[in-house]
Amino acid sequence: MQFSQQALLPKNTSKQYDTPLITGVRNYIDGNYLQMHTPGHIKGKGLDDEFKTFLGQNTLDFDLVGIPPLDYLRHPTGIIHEAQKLAAEAFGADYTLFSVQGTSSANVVMIMSICNPGDKIIVPRNVHASIVSGLILSGAIPIFISPEIDSIYGVCHGISLENIKKALEEHPDTKGVCIINPTYYGVVTDLQAIIKYVHSKGIPVIVDEAQGSHVHFHKELPISAMEAGADIASSSMHKMGGSFTQTSIINVREGLINLDRVKENFSLITTTSASYILMASIDAARKQLAINGEQLLNRAITLSRTARNAINQIYGLSCLKPEDLGGTSSSFALDETKLCINVTKWGVTGREVENFLRNDYRIEVELSDVNNILFIITIGHDEFDIEQLVQALSSLASRFKDGSILVDLERIAKSKGAIRALTLPALAMTPREAYFSKVKYVDLNETIGRVAAESVLVTPPGIPVLLPGEVITKDITDYLNYCIDLGLSVQSSNGLHAIKVIDDK
Ligand SMILES: Cc1ncc(COP(=O)(O)O)c(C=O)c1O
Incomplete structure (x- = not known):
């Protein structure tokens, strides 16, 4: 049920051999222009010699920025637009945007595209930190739901349809449902059934598909967000798709999503100097997946x-x-x-x-x-x-x-407690309200009962143990102390032992 029934080659396969971004940049390079524009290293001539030699001339020539003979990522009309069209066709989307700021920024764009300040959104509690950034920037109110925890591996699985139904019954005024699919550990949920149900309520589904840029291209891999009918999905092409680090795409299906709003939000947070090396690597990866992906x-x-x-x-x-x-x-x-x-x-x-x-x-x-x-x-x-x-x-x-x-035998005894049921701490205020409140640092062990003003993550994979706005419980401080004892990387803004909380005086 979660797998595609056939390999999803785009209808017009021959077009997929084109790489408009790579061809366009190479043509510009071949024109041998005197570059009186950024980047200021000018084909590497202004770059440190050792690094220059290591990289090689082709890479240096390719490092270009938006200029009229090329195109502009924030408002593409030329080679970027063409490359995005081919990607949309390959991924079965109506429209695709290229991100050079990872899925981290794509997730912010997605949340802001469906939520105004004060709007509710259903979100799994094991979200990536970037979804939390989206909640802070949009001012949305998260309705957290618990993923299932594997009793052997201790990792979070997906969200079940039952949990989504329950949350929607309690919050029918929700503006969107966010699903992580696949999870970091490769677990997928019954995406099709969830999307069908959420759509029956007229609500859009956004999918964080950071870990799944490859799934669309093989019938024995789980169904992709677009094939399952998602309205918008972010996909880290650099993880499993074969492009360079930092590259991601946002696939959009029109209907419940306003494409103009997606584009506006994308412009709001995207650099005006997008790297052609990065964008061209998405073009190359898309071609490879579309043509040879299955093999x-x-x-x-x-x-x-x-x-x-x-x-x-x-x-x-x-x-x-x-x-x-x-x-x-x-x-x-x-x-x-x-x-x-x-x-x-x-x-x-x-x-x-x-x-x-x-x-x-x-x-x-x-x-x-x-x-x-x-x-x-x-x-x-x-x-x-x-x-x-x-x-x-x-x-x-x-x-x-x-x-x-x-x-260490003591350690073995201790790690038996390592599988932690993911509790849903009470949300005293929205992540945005907490983020912009007056705050102070308090020793971890004295934070019980206080409201967190920051995310605290155990990394990787960067899933927050604590989110801004959540009330800190003893279960949370115990777990964080436990992770610190085990030498895991606990990330907060002021080192391990102090947490930023709301200063309520
Ligand atoms: C589920 C999930 N979402 C978002 C991200 C962020 O992706 P990126 O590294 O492309 O910014 C990750 C990264 O690991 C992730 O696992």
């Missing part, structure tokens, strides 16, 4: 299956499988290209395994948390990468098994 993703899926099977044979490790999700709720499924591996049987945290892999095996994970490490398998990986990964994990497992790595 490339076939390889990634096969590699993921090989890796998952091998890892599940390794002492002490278990890797989240599609079958595992049936136990949580039949409406959840898995994007198999994410490998979430529970390491608790080794008696260490995911963060400690991350360090071993980096220091002893030169492998960098996508993320670690208390219980797990997460790898992504992308269109860039090959068999050798998977062999290296499995060998490293097997070697590490042997070291834990034969006692050559000593584990």
Whole structure:
């Protein structure tokens, strides 16, 4: 039910071979103009020599900005417009915008496009920090709903249709519903059913598809936001789509969304100096996905299956499988290209395994948390990468098994409490009101009962434990202390031990 029935190649495949952005910039470069405009390094001549040599001339020539022979990202009419049209066709959208400020800024645009100050929006509590930025900037009132928590891996899954129905019954005046799909860990919810239900109430659905820019291009991957009928979706092309860091797209379906408003909000927060290197990389990635995506993703899926099977044979490790999700709720499924591996049987945290892999095996994970490490398998990986990964994990497992790595037994006992039910703290004021209130810093242990004025995140993946406007409970301070003890990265504006709260005097 969550999977596409066919590979979603755009109707006019031959057009997808075009890359208007790359061709346009290359033509300009070939014209060999005397550049009396920004960027001031002028084809690298004004750039530090060492860095210049390292980058190479083509990269330096390509580093251009909006000028009349090219186009302007905030009001595209030329090559950017053409490239966006091809992307819309490839992703099955009515309109696509390119973001050079990641999905982080795309999410702000999406929220501001459906919410005025004081409007309600239904949001899963495990949102990425950028959705919170959208709430602060728009002044919307979030109606938080809890995602389901996996009892083995301790990670948040998606939002169920039942929870959405309940929230909409309680708040029929809601202006939009936000869904994260897939989650950081690759879990997807029954997007089609949720969208159908929310649309039956005349309400738009926005999807944070940061982790799913690839799903549209292979029939064995979960259904994409656009195919499922979402009204607007942000997608980090740089994560799984093959483009450069910072690039993302916003796909829009007209009807319940006002496209002009999306464009205005996009202009409001987008740089006037968008990088052509970044934008062209979206153009190239779109072409590759549209033309070769299915074949490339076939390889990634096969590699993921090989890796998952091998890892599940390794002492002490278990890797989240599609079958595992049936136990949580039949409406959840898995994007198999994410490998979430529970390491608790080794008696260490995911963060400690991350360090071993980096220091002893030169492998960098996508993320670690208390219980797990997460790898992504992308269109860039090959068999050798998977062999290296499995060998490293097997070697590490042997070291834990034969006692050559000593584990802290007290820690093992402690990490049993690591799976935290995600509570929904009371919201004393909107995130915007809290953000703009008079504030002060208070020691973490003295914050119980106070109202937070900032987000406190345990990173990665940057999901807030505390949001501006929420009342701090003992459960929250205990959890944060616990994360600090385990050496996880707890981010607040003033270091680990003080939190910005509302100064109510
Ligand atoms: C669910 C989700 N939304 C948004 C973002 C932000 O995306 P970007 O890094 O492209 O700004 C991330 C990043 O990890 C994410 O996981």
